[in-house]
Structures are given as structure tokens and as C-alpha cells.
Amino acid sequence: xxSSSTRFQNIFSFxxxxxxxxxxxxxxxxxxxxxxxxxxxxxxxxxxxxxRQNQYGTLGRRQEFAxxxxxxxxxxxxxxxxxTKQVFLYLTTTYPGDSNKYANNTVIIxxxxxxxxxxxxxxxxxxxxxxxxxxxxxxxKFASGDRKAELRLEYNIQPHVGALxxxxxxxxxxxxxxxADFVLEDTAKAIKSKKSGKAKADAxxxxxxETLKEDL
Amino acid sequence: xxxxxxxLDGFIDFEGQKLVEQISSTCLVAVGLVSxxxxxxxxxxxxxxxxxxxGLILTMLVTVPPWPFYNRNAPRFLGVKTEKDE
Numbered sequence: 001x002x003s004s005s006t007r008f009q010n011i012f013s014f015x016x017x018x019x020x021x022x023x024x025x026x027x028x029x030x031x032x033x034x035x036x037x038x039x040x041x042x043x044x045x046x047x048x049x050x051x052r053q054n055q056y057g058t059l060g061r062r063q064e065f066a067x068x069x070x071x072x073x074x075x076x077x078x079x080x081x082x083x084t085k086q087v088f089l090y091l092t093t094t095y096p097g098d099s100n101k102y103a104n105n106t107v108i109i110x111x112x113x114x115x116x117x118x119x120x121x122x123x124x125x126x127x128x129x130x131x132x133x134x135x136x137x138x139x140x141k142f143a144s145g146d147r148k149a150e151l152r153l154e155y156n157i158q159p160h161v162g163a164l165x166x167x168x169x170x171x172x173x174x175x176x177x178x179x180a181d182f183v184l185e186d187t188a189k190a191i192k193s194k195k196s197g198k199a200k201a202d203a204x205x206x207x208x209x210e211t212l213k214e215d216l
Numbered sequence: 217x218x219x220x221x222x223x224l225d226g227f228i229d230f231e232g233q234k235l236v237e238q239i240s241s242t243c244l245v246a247v248g249l250v251s252x253x254x255x256x257x258x259x260x261x262x263x264x265x266x267x268x269x270x271g272l273i274l275t276m277l278v279t280v281p282p283w284p285f286y287n288r289n290a291p292r293f294l295g296v297k298t299e300k301d302e
Contacts, residue, residue: 021248
């Protein structure tokens, strides 16, 4: 510490030690905050149609795509604390698929980056939201047979300092990791038949009313 | 060139060096603790960052230049021996 340069070097070196310790304490302190949140989610419609996806400027092979629309309600506020830079939220679908070859499949159908600033909304209320990414089976066609799929909402907290934290948001009602069970089948037909059935019923009701009026 | 070297070298005496050691360590540890507490209390890491930066600059300003109070105890050397003394 005799000359100015040695003083500068020694003090800066001790400062780096202090800064690293401070960063370590901050990283550890992020585990103090509870990250418990719940969500509700449901599938509105599933439409399965053949199509070709644009892949790097050329058209990919013709294959089956599932077009999903869903509802999602969740409050992400508990995931945000002073050491949260942003939260990456992603919706995954798991389905059994072909039991011989590709038995367990997980596909991310939608995601969102929620940065930690005053502008971003931490409460999500999505209604009839279209899936963001194409959803197709690795074999090109969804296997016949068991098509029961599960919907999960997962997150990744990205901190300013410290470790990344992964987790799954639990269902508000059941408390399980699965937000919704659904079948990977075209719902359009089912809705159509329901609609025609309803139209029939309406027609019958008006007819009945008219006959009532005539009677009076 | 002597005056220029004197400023650049910034030599201080032994007591001054001891003082610099004490001041710098206590200041930096205090800055670290304060920045942590303020950042946690106000739930914003930006304060932590700024307090650390400001603390480093202040500590450097106090300890790096050869301020006069670091040179108050100049070492006393023995006088030059001459033949007469023997």
C-alpha cells in the first residue's frame, strides 16, 4: 500500500470480493420468496387438418396439424420479486402418440415472455387464444387409438443474479400439474352436430308456441 | 521530472498505509451491507448496483491519493555515521 497504484489495485481487488459476496447473498435470497401460483385453463376447440408448414423458405412435407384454441387465467405476481428479470411462460401438451415408436410426446403450443417492469401485465386472462406454434406429430400423422392429451402451464424464472428456476403452475381447482385433459380429435364435427340439434330444438319450440297461440 | 513522479507514485508512510488498509476494508464491507439492505428493502436491484458503484468511487477517492494525513509519521532514520563518531 506504499504507492497509489498498489493502493488502487488492492482496493479494487477487495471490492470484487465484496461484490461477488453481495451477488451470492442476492442469489440465495431469491429462494426466500414463495412462488406458489395457480391457474385455470381449458381447451376451446381442436381442429385437425392436413397442411404444409413453411420451413426455411421451402414447404415442408404434407402432414396433420392440430389447431388448438384455449382459455387461460393465471396470476403470475408471486413469481416476481426484486431478483426477477423476466418470466418465460409456456404451455405444453403431452400425448401418448404411437405406442411402439414415439410413446411420450410433449409439444409447446404457446409461450409468453413477461418482463419485470411496471408496464407488463402479470395477470393473464386469455380467451379463445389461438396456439402460437404449429402442433404436429413427429410421424406426420396423429396415431389412431389413445389420443388423450394433457395441458400444462410451466414457467422459467430468469433472475438478475443466480440460478434459473423452473416450475409448473398448478390447477386452481384440483391442485395438480395438469390444467386440462382433452382428446386430440376434431371438435368441429361435434359442435356442428350440437348446433344442428339446437336449431332443431329451437324450431320445435317456435312451432309449439305457434300452435299454443292458435289454440288461444 | 521529480515533482511529476512524486504525484504519480503517491508514497505514504507506514502509519498511513495501516490507516488506508483499515479505512478501505471497513468502507467496502459497509457499502456491501448497505447496498444489500437497501436493495432488499426497496425490492429493486438498481439501488444495490448504484450504491456499490458510488461506494467504490468514494472509497477510492479517500484512500488512493496521497492525502497529507497519510504522511504525518515520517520514519526517522539514523544520522550518517562519520569517522569522528568512532
